[in-house]
Amino acid sequence: MNGLENKYIIKNNKRLRYGYTTGSCAAGAARGAVRMLLSGESFSEVTLNTPKGITLTLALHDITRGENYVSCAVQKDAGDDPDTTNGILVYVKAEKFFSENTENSGTHPQIILDGGIGVGRVTKPGLSQKVGEAAINPVPKAMILREAEEAAQEYNYEGGLKLTVSVPEGEEIAKKTFNPRLGILGGISILGTSGIVEPMSEKALIESIHVEMKQHFCQGENYILVTPGNYGADYLREHMTIPFENNIKCSNYVGETIDMAIDMGVKGILFVAHIGKFVKVAAGIMNTHSHCADGRMEVLCASAIRAGGTLECAREILEAGTTDEALAVLERYGILKETMAIVMEKIQFYLNHRSYKQIVLGAVVFSNVYGLLGQTRDAKKLITEIKKQSEKL
Structure with missing residues (x-):
C-alpha cells in the first residue's frame, strides 16, 4: 500500500494507475537514510507528503551502513505510464560532516546535496541548474532538502549532512531520454513538479x-x-x-x-x-x-x-x-x-x-x-x- 491505490484516470476506456516520480523516490530515500543515520535504528518504509497533496508510503530497499553514513533506495513506480525509469532504484547516501563553514547548496545551510553515479551533470547553459551541477530539478531538490531537514530536526541534530543521490542504471537509461540533446551527460535527471506521475501525461x-x-x-x-x-x-x-x-x-x-x-x-x-x-x-x-x-x-x-x-x-x-x-x-x-x-x-x-x-x-x-x-x-x-x-x- 503506497497511497496511490485509488488514484487513477480513465483514458481510452482503460483505468490507468498513478505513479510517483524519481524526485519522490529521492526525497523518500533521503528521509529514510537520514533517520536511520541519526537514530541508529532500521526502518522498512517512510511517509512522504508530495506537492500534489498526496501522501505516499514508500518502502526502503538495499539499506547499507558505514561508520559515518547510511544508504538506502526507493524503487520507482510509474504506475501505468510508459516511463523508461519505471522499476529503477533511486539511492540516497546520507553522511555526517562537521565544518564551521558549511558550503550551502540548498535552502538549509548545513545540508549539501549532490548527484552521484547515474545522475546526469549539466554541461550547457539554459537549464534550471548551472553548468557543472547535478541534474536535480528545483522541486525535487526542495523536496529532498525538506525531508532531510525534518528528519534532522526530529533527532535534534545540528551538524552537517551530505546527501548524494545515485541511480545505478541511470547512465544507460539516459540514452533513451532527451538528456543527451540537452547536454546532460552521465545519467538521468531527478524530475517531478508534483511528485506524482500521471499516466500517459x-x-x-x-x-x-x-x-x-x-x-x-x-x-x-x-x-x-x-x-x-x-x-x-x-x-x-x-x-x-x-x-x-x-x-x-x-x-x-x-x-x-x-x-x-x-x-x-x-x-x-x-x-x-x-x-x-x-x-x-x-x-x-x-x-x-x-x-x-x-x-x-x-x-x-x-x-x-x-x-x-x-x-x-x-x-x-x-x-x-x-x-x-x-x-x-x-x-x-x-x-x-x-x-x-x-x-x-x-x-x-x-x-x-x-x-x-x-x-x-x-x-x-x-x-x-x-x-x-x-x-x-x-x-x-x-x-x-x-x-x-x-x-x-
Whole structure:
C-alpha cells in the first residue's frame, strides 16, 4: 500500500494507475537514510507528503551502513505510464560532516546535496541548474532538502549532512531520454513538479519540449528548427543544408510549441515535417495525433479540387489509406504540384492564425516516397536566418 491505490484516470476506456516520480523516490530515500543515520535504528518504509497533496508510503530497499553514513533506495513506480525509469532504484547516501563553514547548496545551510553515479551533470547553459551541477530539478531538490531537514530536526541534530543521490542504471537509461540533446551527460535527471506521475501525461512531454527550446534560446538561437519526429530529423540530415543537429522534436504538439516560443521571445520557427503529420495543420489541426483528429484525405481532396481535380480524382483520394497513396493519385492525375502549393498556403495561414503573426513561422513538407513536396511562403526566410544564426554561434 503506497497511497496511490485509488488514484487513477480513465483514458481510452482503460483505468490507468498513478505513479510517483524519481524526485519522490529521492526525497523518500533521503528521509529514510537520514533517520536511520541519526537514530541508529532500521526502518522498512517512510511517509512522504508530495506537492500534489498526496501522501505516499514508500518502502526502503538495499539499506547499507558505514561508520559515518547510511544508504538506502526507493524503487520507482510509474504506475501505468510508459516511463523508461519505471522499476529503477533511486539511492540516497546520507553522511555526517562537521565544518564551521558549511558550503550551502540548498535552502538549509548545513545540508549539501549532490548527484552521484547515474545522475546526469549539466554541461550547457539554459537549464534550471548551472553548468557543472547535478541534474536535480528545483522541486525535487526542495523536496529532498525538506525531508532531510525534518528528519534532522526530529533527532535534534545540528551538524552537517551530505546527501548524494545515485541511480545505478541511470547512465544507460539516459540514452533513451532527451538528456543527451540537452547536454546532460552521465545519467538521468531527478524530475517531478508534483511528485506524482500521471499516466500517459501529455504535460510531461510538453514540458520536456519547453526545456529543450529554452536551452536553445538561451544559447542564442532566436530562430528555432523543429521536427515532429525522426522522419523530419532524417530528412534534415540527408536533404537540407541547415544544421540538423539543432532540431527540437515537438511530437504532435505543434500548437503548444508555437505558444511556448511566443512566450519565450523566440523570433521564428521552421518546421520540417512529413506530409502525414503536417497536412493536418492545413486544416487548422494543431495537435496532429490521430486520436485528436485526422482529416488528411479530406484536406488533400479539397485541395485537389481547388487545383482542378475531377470528381473521380477526389473519390480516389478519399479512399486512400495513406498520404503516399493519395500523393500517387495526385501524381497520376497530373496535379500533385498544384495541390501541394494550395496545401502550403493553408499551412502558412493556420500557422499565422495560431500565432496571431507575432513570430515568423514556416514549414518544409516532404514525403519519404516523393521527397520535397513544398514549403510555405516564409520558409525560405527562416532557412536563411537559421543558417546565419548557425554561423555566428
